[in-house]
Amino acid sequence: MRLDYPSNIKIIRVPCTGKVDVMHLLRAIQKGADGVYAVGCLEGACHYNEGNLRARERVNHVRRLLEEIGIEGDRVRMYNLSSGEGPTFAAYAREMAENIKMLGPNPLKKH
Amino acid sequence: MIVAKRKPFDEIKDFLKDYKKVLTAGCGTCVAVCLAGGEKEVSVLNAELDMARRLDNKPIELGAITIERQCDREYLEALDSMVEGYDAVLSLACGAGIQFLAERYPEKPVFPGVDTTFIGVNQDVGWYEERCRSCSSCVLGMTAGICPVTMCAKGLYNGPCGGTNKGSCEISKDQPCAWYMIYERLSKQNRLDNILKITPVQDWQNQKPRTVIQPGYKTSENSAEK
Numbered sequence: 001m002r003l004d005y006p007s008n009i010k011i012i013r014v015p016c017t018g019k020v021d022v023m024h025l026l027r028a029i030q031k032g033a034d035g036v037y038a039v040g041c042l043e044g045a046c047h048y049n050e051g052n053l054r055a056r057e058r059v060n061h062v063r064r065l066l067e068e069i070g071i072e073g074d075r076v077r078m079y080n081l082s083s084g085e086g087p088t089f090a091a092y093a094r095e096m097a098e099n100i101k102m103l104g105p106n107p108l109k110k111h
Numbered sequence: 112m113i114v115a116k117r118k119p120f121d122e123i124k125d126f127l128k129d130y131k132k133v134l135t136a137g138c139g140t141c142v143a144v145c146l147a148g149g150e151k152e153v154s155v156l157n158a159e160l161d162m163a164r165r166l167d168n169k170p171i172e173l174g175a176i177t178i179e180r181q182c183d184r185e186y187l188e189a190l191d192s193m194v195e196g197y198d199a200v201l202s203l204a205c206g207a208g209i210q211f212l213a214e215r216y217p218e219k220p221v222f223p224g225v226d227t228t229f230i231g232v233n234q235d236v237g238w239y240e241e242r243c244r245s246c247s248s249c250v251l252g253m254t255a256g257i258c259p260v261t262m263c264a265k266g267l268y269n270g271p272c273g274g275t276n277k278g279s280c281e282i283s284k285d286q287p288c289a290w291y292m293i294y295e296r297l298s299k300q301n302r303l304d305n306i307l308k309i310t311p312v313q314d315w316q317n318q319k320p321r322t323v324i325q326p327g328y329k330t331s332e333n334s335a336e337k
Binding site: 021022023026027029030065068069070071107108111 | 120121151154155158159161162163165166168170
């Protein structure tokens with residue numbers, strides 16, 4: 001398909017979004033990433049039944065934790081798509097990049 | 112297992128506002144199983160504290176260690192060489208563990224990172240329910256294995272009271288009546304005569320910290336303390 005998506009996004013592959021832990025998301029922000037998002041399978045279509053639902057819960061938890069310490073929770077998001085949806089993957093990447101551009105750099109970078 | 116909840120972040124941050132080097136000590140037993148104070152929760156809390164203090168321009172140096180049990184001298188000993196190097200200790204153990212740690216290092220400020228909540232069971236991952244109030248006079252043998260002290264809103268040793276309402280408690284339709292459940296289960300077991308037995312009221316007044324010395328473990332030292 002040769003689709004374009006923003007080059008400032010680094011992909012970290014995991015076997016299932018259920019593998020994504022609170023600490024992975026938090027550490028990304030702590031180390032200076034401007035944002036981090038998990039892309040999982042469509043809800044109801046998880047190969048492991050509820051991996052993506054667990055990921056969503058963890059993403060929401062991290063959003064709350066960040067808000068508590070004074071960092072915008074929206075720097076962390078969860079998206080869902082099926083593995084055949086390349087154009088949607090690129091669209092979500094652009095959407096996330098736009099969202100982060102609006103929020104500006106990670107506030108921790110100034111400190 | 113003892114179940115605890117993480118304290119609100121602002122409360123913890125406020126405890127530590129005057130300290131620059133803090134050791135966060137997790138406990139690897141009950142609070143680790145209930146996902147409140149084990150190794151992982153120590154990492155998450157330290158990450159939060161690190162970020163929050165950097166944003167406040169008051170960076171903090173954080174250490175992390177999780178020992179098997181903080182309510183046991185044998186394991187607490189592992190902290191001896193570490194604690195000295197820190198201004199304060201933040202413990203994610205239950206109330207007993209925190210106190211035992213604080214007692215071991217009386218010169219060091221020790222703060223709780225969790226609210227110890229109850230003795231309970233694991234219903235599912237991350238879902239816990241209270242089952243025991245450690246009242247020291249267990250009546251489960253007469254109550255078909257349902258604790259009226261914990262499950263009855265009034266903690267009645269003898270019930271049901273006049274507030275029982277078609278299986279629910281008078282405080283809420285969603286709250287099952289413990290004594291109704293006891294009646295039902297005793298009835299199924301053909302042991303209904305048990306419900307007529309009167310349990311003397313518990314003397315809840317003037318309670319002092321309790322001590323247990325298990326049979327076969329009595330020494331001149333511990334029996335003198337009793």
